[in-house]
Amino acid sequence: xxxxxxxxxxxxxxxxxxxxxxxxxxxxxxxxxxxxxxxxxxxxxxxxxxxxxxxxxxxxxxxxxxxxxxxxxxxxxxxxxxxxxxxxxxxxxxxxxxxxxxxxxxxxxxxxxxxxxxxxxxxxxxxxxxxxxxxxxxxxxxxxxxxxxxxxxxxxxxxxxxxxxxxxxxxxxxxxxxxxxxxxxxxxxxxxxxxxxxxxxxxxxxxxxxxxxxxxxxxxxxxxxxxxxxxxxxxxxxxxxxxxxxxxxxxxxxxxxxxxxxxxxxxxxxxx
Amino acid sequence: xxxxxxxxxxxxxxxxxxxxxxxxxxxxxxxxxxxxxxxxxxxxxxxxxxxxxxxxxxxxxxxxxxxxxxxxxxxxxxxxxxxxxxxxxxxxxxxxxxxxxxxxxxxxxxxxxxxxxxxxxxxxxxxxxxxxxxxxxxxxxxxxxxxxxxxxxxxxxxxxxxxxxxxxxxxxxxxxxxxxxxxxxxxxxxxxxxxxxxxxxxxxxxxxxxxxxxxxxxxxxxxxxxxxxxxxxxxxxxxxxxxxxxxxxxxxxxxxxxxxxxxxxxxxxxxxxxxxxxxxxxxxxxxxxxxxxxxxxxxxxxxxxxxxxxxxxxxxxxxxxxxxxxxxxxxx
Numbered sequence: 001x002x003x004x005x006x007x008x009x010x011x012x013x014x015x016x017x018x019x020x021x022x023x024x025x026x027x028x029x030x031x032x033x034x035x036x037x038x039x040x041x042x043x044x045x046x047x048x049x050x051x052x053x054x055x056x057x058x059x060x061x062x063x064x065x066x067x068x069x070x071x072x073x074x075x076x077x078x079x080x081x082x083x084x085x086x087x088x089x090x091x092x093x094x095x096x097x098x099x100x101x102x103x104x105x106x107x108x109x110x111x112x113x114x115x116x117x118x119x120x121x122x123x124x125x126x127x128x129x130x131x132x133x134x135x136x137x138x139x140x141x142x143x144x145x146x147x148x149x150x151x152x153x154x155x156x157x158x159x160x161x162x163x164x165x166x167x168x169x170x171x172x173x174x175x176x177x178x179x180x181x182x183x184x185x186x187x188x189x190x191x192x193x194x195x196x197x198x199x200x201x202x203x204x205x206x207x208x209x210x211x212x213x214x215x216x217x218x219x220x221x222x223x224x225x226x227x228x229x230x231x232x233x234x235x236x237x238x239x240x241x242x243x244x245x246x247x248x249x250x251x252x253x254x255x256x257x258x259x260x261x262x263x264x265x266x267x268x269x270x271x272x
Numbered sequence: 273x274x275x276x277x278x279x280x281x282x283x284x285x286x287x288x289x290x291x292x293x294x295x296x297x298x299x300x301x302x303x304x305x306x307x308x309x310x311x312x313x314x315x316x317x318x319x320x321x322x323x324x325x326x327x328x329x330x331x332x333x334x335x336x337x338x339x340x341x342x343x344x345x346x347x348x349x350x351x352x353x354x355x356x357x358x359x360x361x362x363x364x365x366x367x368x369x370x371x372x373x374x375x376x377x378x379x380x381x382x383x384x385x386x387x388x389x390x391x392x393x394x395x396x397x398x399x400x401x402x403x404x405x406x407x408x409x410x411x412x413x414x415x416x417x418x419x420x421x422x423x424x425x426x427x428x429x430x431x432x433x434x435x436x437x438x439x440x441x442x443x444x445x446x447x448x449x450x451x452x453x454x455x456x457x458x459x460x461x462x463x464x465x466x467x468x469x470x471x472x473x474x475x476x477x478x479x480x481x482x483x484x485x486x487x488x489x490x491x492x493x494x495x496x497x498x499x500x501x502x503x504x505x506x507x508x509x510x511x512x513x514x515x516x517x518x519x520x521x522x523x524x525x526x527x528x529x530x531x532x533x534x535x536x537x538x539x540x541x542x543x544x545x546x547x548x549x550x551x552x553x554x555x556x557x558x559x560x561x562x563x564x565x566x567x568x569x570x571x572x573x574x575x576x577x578x579x580x581x582x583x584x585x586x587x588x589x590x591x592x593x594x595x596x597x598x599x600x601x602x603x604x
Contacts, residue, residue, distance in 0.1 A: 014373045015402030023400045030396055034387070105383040111349045112377035112445075113400035114369035269350050270310060 020115050024123020027106065028096075029130075043135040047142040050080055054203070055146065070234075077148040078233035079202035081139050081157060082164045082225035088135045089165035090172055090193050092128045094185045097176035100124070107268055121264050125169065125257070132165035133158065143233070151235020160232055160245075164225025167249040168193075170256025178263040201226045221252045300325050300452055300483050301346060305355035308341045315341040317507035318355065323452075328484040330494045332590060333504035334600065339487035340380060342504075343456045346485065348372050360451060373401060376450030376482075378441050380457045386430040390421055393429060394444055401448045408447065415443040419473060435466025442473060453477060455486035459493060471496050491590035503590075503597055510597040515590055522596045523588035524551070526566035530559040530573065530580040541578065548572050553595055560592070 015023065032039075051073065059072035068075055100106040110120050136158055143149055175188065199209065200222035206214055217223050224245040231237035301323035308316040316338040323329045331339040344350035345357060348364040348371050357364055359371045384393050391412060398408030416422045419439040429437065438458065445453060458474070459467040474497055478484055488494050494501050495515045503510045503518070511518055528549075532541055538554050545552060545561060548569055553560040563569040566585030573580065595601060 012370075012373055013402050014370045015400075017369075019402050020369065020400075023402070026399055027396055030392075031385075031388075104385055104387075105381065106385065108379065108381075109383035109385075109397070110400055112347060112372065112375070112379065112383070113397065113448075114373045114402070115400050116368055 015114050017119065020119035021123045021126065024110060024115055024120050025126045025130075026123075027110070028124060028127035039131075039135070040138070043138040044142065046084065047080065047139045051077060051142065051146050051148070055148070073146065073148050074150065074234065075230070076203065077143045077146065078154075078157060078229040079226045081136060081143065081161050081233070082222060082229045083197050083200075083202045084139055085132050085136050085161040085165035085225065086168045086222050087193065087197065088132050089128060089169035090189070092131050093169045093172035094176050094188070095182065097124070097173055098179065098182060098185075101177060101267060107264075111268060117264050117268055118261060120268075121173070121257075121260055125166070125173065125260075128169045129162060129166060132169070133162045136161040136165070149233055151233070153235045153237060154233040156237075157229045157232040160225065160228040163246065163249045163253070164221060164228070167221035167225070167252035167256070170253050170260055172256075174256060174259035174263045177260060177267050196220050196222045221249055224248050299323055299358075300327075300360055301329075301485065302358040303346075303355060306342070306345060306352055306357055307354040308338070308345060308350065309353045314507055316345070319502075319504075319507075319509055321502070323483065323485060325451075326481050326483055328478050328497055328499045329486075330498035330501035331485075331487040331504050332489070332491065332494045332498075332501050332594065333487075334489055334594075334598075337504040338507040339504055340456055341507075343454055343485070343487055347375060347377050347454050373448060374451045376445035376448065376453040378438075378445045378453070378455040378458055380460070380487075382437055382441055384429050384437060384440060384444070387428065389426055389428055390416070390432070390440055391425040393440065394447060397444050398447045403448070411447055415446055418446070418476075419443040420469075433466070435462050435469060438462060438466070438470055439473065442470070446477075450482065452483045452485060455484065457487055457489070459488075459490065467493070491594070494590055501590075503594055505598045511593065518590060518593045519588045523592040524549075524562040525564045525588060527586050527588050527592060528561040528563055528566050528569045528573070529582075529584040529586065530561065530578075531557065531582045532559075532580055541580075544576060544578055545573060548576075551596075555601070560595075562588070562592070 055073035055076045059076065062068065062072040101108075107120050111117070115123075139161075140149075140154065140158055144154070172188070175184070179185075199213070200206070200217050200220045202222070206217040206223060209217055228237070228242060228245040228249075231241065299322040301321060303319060303321040305318045305320065306316060307314070307318050319342065321329075321342075331337075331342060333339050341350065345352050345364070346359060348359065348368045351365060360374055362371050364371060385396070388396065394412040394415065395405075395408050398411060399405075403411070413422075416425055419442055421436060421440060421443065424432065424436065429440065432440070442455075442458075455474070459470050462470065471493070474484065474486075478497070484497065486493075486497060498515060500512070500514050501518070502512045511522060513521065530541070530545075532538065534557075538556070538559055541559055542552050542554050545559065549561045549563045551562040553562075561569055561573075570583050570585060573583070591601065
């Protein structure tokens with residue numbers, strides 16, 4: 001390198017906030033190049049296995065019972081779309097966030113550059129939007145191949161699934177950044193994610209639950225995501241219901257992002 | 273504004289242009305009453321700092337003295353609890369991204385992505401500064417050469433030695449041609465050879481006019497690199513000056529180190545040498561006698577009938593300054 005004693009005179013490029021969020025997103029995309037194959041395989045395989053075993057295998061028994069209006073596969077498939085969006089969002093919002101704070105320290109590296117805490121958070125959340133949407137798109141395609149899509153309105157189930165996933169991702173970001181040890185993740189998985197997966201209307205209508213538990217199920221974001229996806233895939237969604245579900249899921253996203261912003265600041269600005 | 277070709281060699285294509293006046297006489301770093309509290313604990317207690325352009329400035333102090341908290345405020349990551357802070361004439365609260373665009377940061381703990389290659393670590397980092405891919409690639413080659421890691425460019429970071437990782441971190445911190453380079457404990461945990469290699473790189477940067485701000489608890493590092501330094505203890509400055517000035521003010525020209533047997537009580541010997549010099553420090557394993565004439569004092573010790581196991585006359589260092597100011601040693 002040449003002697004350079006006129007450093008101050010150099011012109012400077014200061015990336016604007018869109019560029020900064022983009023650079024944060026860009027890191028996760030760059031890293032994804034190493035692991036994308038595995039995630040694509042599991043994004044295809046999971047719905048195939050679930051729909052074959054439960055939609056068709058178990059579904060035959062359920063259909064024989066004659067308690068549902070249509071085939072069980074049609075009931076189950078869109079519910080699984082929303083539930084899988086939740087799981088993908090959860091997976092992307094736990095260890096990667098803690099790792100970026102504690103282990104790999106990616107966030108700290110970014111903070112030494114023009115990127116600020118909000119750029120880092122928003123870029124990473126956008127990355128989760130991408131992951132949830134792309135895996136949900138694969139899921140939707142598999143559902144279509146299984147013949148479980150009744151209406152072109154089903155295309156709208158894709159943003160609906162993303163909305164459902166992000167209603168989990170945002171608060172989980174807050175949780176992950178406020179937590180010291182990864183042991184909390186096992187508890188979150190066991191006591192929150194899995195029970196919701198099983199009891200929020202994915203596999204059977206919430207009306208089958210004991211009366212006292214029904215309001216709990218209705219309060220979960222997943223139930224709203226499941227209802228939204230199910231009615232969209234079936235082509236029976238009404239605007240009023242859709243707005244209610246979208247509004248409720250958005251509320252979780254806004255509250256989650258606000259909380260995550262608070263915990264990210266507290267964590268990243270005070271400790272090295 | 274046109275920039276002479278010779279000055280543009282290390283620059284990158286720009287979109288937003290911000291030009292700083294060459295006649296900027298204000299300090300590159302200017303702090304008054306800078307304070308950082310964490311709850312009840314005061315990490316930095318109202319310090320005043322001015323660092324001029326091109327200066328190499330050091331914070332010397334033991335662990336927990338508030339050095340890193342100060343650096344994190346200067347790095348515009350951690351907002352001050354109280355006080356005024358201006359970096360390159362700008363306010364960290366309002367202009368954080370613009371300031372950080374002109375800083376290079378070598379953190380105490382590595383933040384390299386060990387799963388990525390050496391080259392990829394630089395490429396991804398340059399993108400955070402909004403540099404084009406082509407500009408980052410060109411700069412990366414130049415920097416890998418500067419830190420002598422060209423032949424490891426394609427290797428993963430994980431298996432690199434500690435010294436190589438530090439050199440890579442320094443290369444990364446230079447990707448944006450920073451006006452100020454912040455180094456927090458740059459050589460802690462490295463072996464002597466790696467430290468000297470790193471100092472050599474930093475010295476070259478200093479010669480090139482990069483303003484260096486570093487923290488260290490190694491006196492030799494401070495003496496090697498700093499034009500001016502502050503001795504920091506419990507969040508405050510205990511003294512300020514060039515290494516030479518500090519030694520002249522707070523210590524004597526020479527130090528006589530006396531070691532007696534391992535089972536001897538050094539306090540007893542401290543009484544026996546009383547009157548020979550103005551100041552005696554009692555350490556667990558030795559006595560330090562502060563004197564302007566080491567050999568003369570040595571002779572006087574023997575004249576008193578004392579028989580130390582070993583004697584050593586050496587020049588005063590910043591370690592002695594620190595001991596004088598705080599009553600404690602820098603490195604345990």
